[in-house]
Every structure is written in C-alpha cells, then in structure tokens.
Amino acid sequence: MENKNVINIKNLVKQFPVGGNYFTALQNIDLKLSEGEFIGLVGPSGSGKTTLLNIIGGLDSATEGSVSVLGNSMDNTSHNERAIIRRKHMGFIFQSYNLLPVYTVYENVELPLVLNNMEKAEREKKVTQAVEWVGLKDKINSKPADMSGGECQRTAIARAIVHEPALLLADEPTANLDAENSHNIMKILSKLNSEISTSFVFATHDEKIMGYLRRIIHLEDGKIINDEKISNPKST
Amino acid sequence: MLFNIAIKNLFGAKLRTSLNVFVTSISFFLVIFISGMYDGMREYAKNITIETEVAGGTYWHPGYDSMDPRTFEDSHSIIPNQIKKLIDQKYAFGVLISQASIYPNGRIMPVVMKGITPDQTIVNMPTNVLDQHNDIAIPVLIGSGMAKNANLKVGDSFTIRWLDADRTYDADEGTIVHIMETENFKLDLGNIWIPLSKAQSMLAMKNQATYVTYAKDLEAIKDIEDWIHHDIDYMIRDMEAIIKADEPGAQVMYSILLALAAMGIFNAQVLSIFRRGKEIGTLMALGMTRSRVVGLFTLEGGLNALLAGIITIILFGPVLFYFGENGIPLPMDYSEMGMLVAKRLIPIYSFSLIISTTILISIIVLVVSYIPSRKITKMKPTDALRGRAAV
Numbered sequence A: 001m002e003n004k005n006v007i008n009i010k011n012l013v014k015q016f017p018v019g020g021n022y023f024t025a026l027q028n029i030d031l032k033l034s035e036g037e038f039i040g041l042v043g044p045s046g047s048g049k050t051t052l053l054n055i056i057g058g059l060d061s062a063t064e065g066s067v068s069v070l071g072n073s074m075d076n077t078s079h080n081e082r083a084i085i086r087r088k089h090m091g092f093i094f095q096s097y098n099l100l101p102v103y104t105v106y107e108n109v110e111l112p113l114v115l116n117n118m119e120k121a122e123r124e125k126k127v128t129q130a131v132e133w134v135g136l137k138d139k140i141n142s143k144p145a146d147m148s149g150g151e152c153q154r155t156a157i158a159r160a161i162v163h164e165p166a167l168l169l170a171d172e173p174t175a176n177l178d179a180e181n182s183h184n185i186m187k188i189l190s191k192l193n194s195e196i197s198t199s200f201v202f203a204t205h206d207e208k209i210m211g212y213l214r215r216i217i218h219l220e221d222g223k224i225i226n227d228e229k230i231s232n233p234k235s236t
Numbered sequence B: 001m002l003f004n005i006a007i008k009n010l011f012g013a014k015l016r017t018s019l020n021v022f023v024t025s026i027s028f029f030l031v032i033f034i035s036g037m038y039d040g041m042r043e044y045a046k047n048i049t050i051e052t053e054v055a056g057g058t059y060w061h062p063g064y065d066s067m068d069p070r071t072f073e074d075s076h077s078i079i080p081n082q083i084k085k086l087i088d089q090k091y092a093f094g095v096l097i098s099q100a101s102i103y104p105n106g107r108i109m110p111v112v113m114k115g116i117t118p119d120q121t122i123v124n125m126p127t128n129v130l131d132q133h134n135d136i137a138i139p140v141l142i143g144s145g146m147a148k149n150a151n152l153k154v155g156d157s158f159t160i161r162w163l164d165a166d167r168t169y170d171a172d173e174g175t176i177v178h179i180m181e182t183e184n185f186k187l188d189l190g191n192i193w194i195p196l197s198k199a200q201s202m203l204a205m206k207n208q209a210t211y212v213t214y215a216k217d218l219e220a221i222k223d224i225e226d227w228i229h230h231d232i233d234y235m236i237r238d239m240e241a242i243i244k245a246d247e248p249g250a251q252v253m254y255s256i257l258l259a260l261a262a263m264g265i266f267n268a269q270v271l272s273i274f275r276r277g278k279e280i281g282t283l284m285a286l287g288m289t290r291s292r293v294v295g296l297f298t299l300e301g302g303l304n305a306l307l308a309g310i311i312t313i314i315l316f317g318p319v320l321f322y323f324g325e326n327g328i329p330l331p332m333d334y335s336e337m338g339m340l341v342a343k344r345l346i347p348i349y350s351f352s353l354i355i356s357t358t359i360l361i362s363i364i365v366l367v368v369s370y371i372p373s374r375k376i377t378k379m380k381p382t383d384a385l386r387g388r389a390a391v
Helices: A049-056 A079-089 A105-115 A120-133 A149-161 A179-195 B002-012 B014-054 B069-074 B081-088 B144-150 B196-202 B237-274 B277-285 B290-326 B351-377 B381-385
Strands: A005-018 A021-034 A038-042 A064-069 A090-093 A167-171 A199-204 A215-220 A223-229 B057-060 B092-103 B109-116 B138-143 B157-163 B169-180 B191-195 B211-214 B228-231
Touching: A005 A049, A005 A199, A021 A049, A021 A199, A021 A223, A038 A049, A038 A179, A049 A064, A049 A167, A049 A199, A079 A090, A079 B290, A090 A149, A105 A120, A105 A149, A105 B002, A120 A149, A120 A179, A149 A167, A149 A179, B002 B014, B002 B290, B014 B237, B014 B290, B014 B351, B069 B092, B081 B092, B081 B211, B092 B196, B109 B196, B138 B144, B138 B196, B144 B169, B191 B196, B237 B290, B237 B351, B277 B290, B277 B351, B277 B381, B290 B351
Parallel strands: A038 A199, A038 A215, A090 A167, A167 A199, B109 B191, B138 B169
Antiparallel strands: A005 A021, A005 A064, A215 A223, B057 B211, B057 B228, B092 B109, B092 B157, B092 B211, B138 B191, B157 B169
16 A cells, blocks of 8 residues: 655755744654555644644745655745645645535535536535545534534545545644544544545644554654654554 | 635625625715715705796896896886797796885895796796785785794785885885795895786886796797897806816715725725635635635625625615605705705715716725735735734
C-alpha cells in the first residue's frame, strides 16, 4: 500500500514576524510521506504541527526549504494554483468543524463537488455515499446548529473525503469531542484509509487518538524530535 | 456555480439576508420618498399656480403689471371682441382689478379688489358662492389667511371704499359670503373677490376687465387688439426659475440622502461579510480561488440589491402609492408666510428618480460587498480560517 511519495519536505523553515523580530515556528524539517500513510504530527501547543499542516495544505508558505505535495512543488505556486491543488486533491478537517452554518449536511458535503464542477447526478451519488460512510444518513437535511459536535465532525469528514482526495489533512479533529466520539471519528477515518487510497495526516496532541496512528512524528519547538513507526496500531 | 452558491447562501441565511435586504430596502424607500417629497413640493407650487390662477394662459390689458400695484388703477378697458367671444362660450373669464380699502372692526386695511365672473369653472376657486346674493350690497369672497388677518368670518360686514373710473371715491358695505381654503397665497392675502358685474358697476367700468384667463388646452387667439397674450409658460416662468435655481440644492439633498443610505447599507453589509471571515477561509481551504470568493460575495450583494428592489415594491410600494395619491398633511400653513407650500404635500416619484436611485443603490451594495470580501481574501487563508478578519 505504501509506495510513492505524497509529501516531500526538505529543509523547511517557517518564520513569523513578531514585533521587529522573527519567531521561528519550524526549522530544518525533512519529511517524506508515502501514499496511504496514516500519520500524526504530535506535540504540545506551539510545537509547529498546525503550521506544518498548513504549509503542506498550501494555506501557508515556507520561509525556506522546499515542499512538494502530490508531485506539485508548493514553493513558487500562486494562490490560485494552490487553491486548485487543494480543491482537486486534498481534504481538510478542522478542529472547529468549519461547516457552513446555513447549509444542511447534504449541502456542506456537496460543496467540494460543486467547486469541482461535478454534474448534479454524480454529486448526489457521491454525497449519499460519503454521508453513509460517516453514518449520518438520517441527519442529511439537518443544519450544523441542530447537531452534536460528533455529528458536525462526521459531516466535516464526509465533506473532506467526498471527492476522494489523495491527501487528507486533519487539524486536531477530536479536540472538541468527548472520548466516545473521538474513538468513533478515528474508527471512521481508519476505515476510510483502508477502503480508499487516501493518505491521512493528523496534527494532534490528543492521547486518545494516538493509538490509531501508524506513524507518529513528534515535534517540539518547531523541530522533529522523533519519527516513530507504530507496530500494532488500532487502525490496522 | 457561483450563482447557485450565492442563491443558497442568501436563502439559507434567512435572518442575515432579511436584515441586509430590509436595510437596503429601507434605503431605497427613504431616498425615493424624501426626494419625491422634495420634487413634489417644488412641482406643487407650479401646479397650484396653474390650477388656481393661470389655467391655460391669460390676456392682459397692455398697462397691467401683476407685480406693480400702481398700474392697477389704469389697467382696464373694454374686452376685445375675440376674447369676449371666448368668455361668452365659457372658455374664459375676466377679472377687473382695483385698489380699495376695507374697514373691518374699525381698522383700515388696503386691499386689492378683484371682480371675477362667479360662474367660471376654469380655475379652482369657489367663485360660484358670489352668485345669488341679491339681498347683499357687495358679496365678498376672501381666503382664510385674509379672514384671520382681518378677524373676519362669514356674515361679517364692513365698509369698502374705492376710487372709480371718474376719479370719485365711493363706498358701500361688503359682506363675507364665503371664506375659501386656498393654498395659493396670491389669491388670499390682501385680496377681496367680488362679482365681476358688481365691480364693473362700482368702478364705472362697464364691460371692462384687467385681464382674462382662458381654459387649458385652448389655442391662443391672435386678434386681441392691443392686449397682450401671456401663455402658461410665461405665467409660471418665475416658478420655473425658482425650481431651476433650486436644482443644485435638490441634488445636494439627494446626495446627502444617498450618503446616509450608503452608510446604512455599508454597516449592514460590511458587518455581515466580516462576520463571515471564517466562512471565506473555509471556502479558500476547500479550494475556491480568491477571485471566485470575491465574485461570490459581490454576486450575493447584487442579489441582495435585487431582492431589496422587489421587497421595496412589495412592502413600500403601497406606502409610496398611498402618499403619492393622498399626500402628507403639513403641521402648519406656510401660505401665511407668503410661501406656495401645500397644506398637504404630495410626493412625485419621477421615472428618472426611481431609475437613478435603483442604479446608485445597487452600485453601493456591489461596492460594499466587493471591498470587504476582497480585503478578507487578501489575508492569509490561515488567518481567515481563525476568523481574524477585521475592518
């Protein structure tokens, strides 16, 4: 299952201007991720995991070094080119779900397909399938305000995977959920990982979900301090 | 695609859309209504002059100058034949003017005494009340302003003193037979109206008049001897000049109204868009390009303006129509100040006012949708996602 590189990062440095100086959020990051991997960027708050995730997703850019995602160099690409890569090949899951409040579950999940100009009939088929994957068929016409946190996050997952992206980036997907919902979400994600060839990257410091990860990259003060392969994860 | 998303966003966010549309709609209504009132006020002065005084136009005695009372005494002659024919056919009526003095309640008041054909229906004056008063020496019609100034009421009698054609002063008793409510102060303040035949007899000016007013839509006659024809345009030229002179003022007022409306729309729209910073960040994270996000929000603004136009027609259309038909009563009588302002102000909504307001407000909505969404999309998506957008 794990073969070609999905992410290839070399000597990545990310600095943010703070006052008159620069704060180094990431330094000397070298990282390779292969297709179908289910990995976690783990570390305490401020360790740089979300920044790294954003750079991989093209939401932010590196100060130094090179970043290649799905064969596309993210170093000198325009905002529009990065947006197109995200739209076609990536899915995002956010800590606070980021669902559009005026849309129903169906409409939220449908959005990436609408942005990809997919035909209505095909959209309907794919949305139904994605909603079934996350077990929200009975809530398909509900709006986020009428759903629990777990249901909202499952909707966000359905939205992230509906166009079957090559790479799914999840930033603290279980941080707002209780233990039961966290396990449910991780079970859904690991099941999806085994059923579709999507690679998963999590930024997390939630102990509950670490057991599902097959590779854990430990970050501290913007540096990778350990790259650990898990021999017997729950997700297998 | 953008259109479908914009429609979904608009109709999905019922409260937000309702508020934005309502604010825009109120702006539409207020700009059209207040500008219409102002236009109505200016047009009213012209219309009331035509309705109560000018009708289709006038033929003046060559010596008559309506602005110079010194000409009144000698400005009278036998009405030329062709004009007389019009009067006989009820297409015109004569007015004979003379200076006089009245003595109401022991006071002396200089007045302009005007003899008018009682059965005329050409101008909007209740002159028929002067007819059929054989028991009264001089039946008199006055306006309510004059009645108030002279402390007169219907049935009151007073002495009228005048100078006749033979340069002889004479006097008789006049009795108020009616007090008219007129919005044209020129018919009211300082004027007393008596039957034309009575005036001709009192002034020893048989078959004479100072001017003749003819009905609307009547062609002017040419054979009028030395009398002078003044058409409707000439008679209202002062009003037109005032309206023209007031145009910059009207434009300033329109601009102020539009600016106020723009501020209201700007507040509602900008607040709404900046509150959606996280939504914009999410759309960008899902792969929507910056230009498409700006396009989406500008399109939403355009649809907002369209909806506001429809809501204005549905919600405020009947209100505009009602006031357009019935007017708005003013709290005081401005005619006493010598101003041609209606007691009931009727707004006029011109086609150009409605079209220009619609276009300008739509442009405002589009601009205030475009600018903040452009500003947010220029932020880093990571900041937009955190809802860090700020005005």
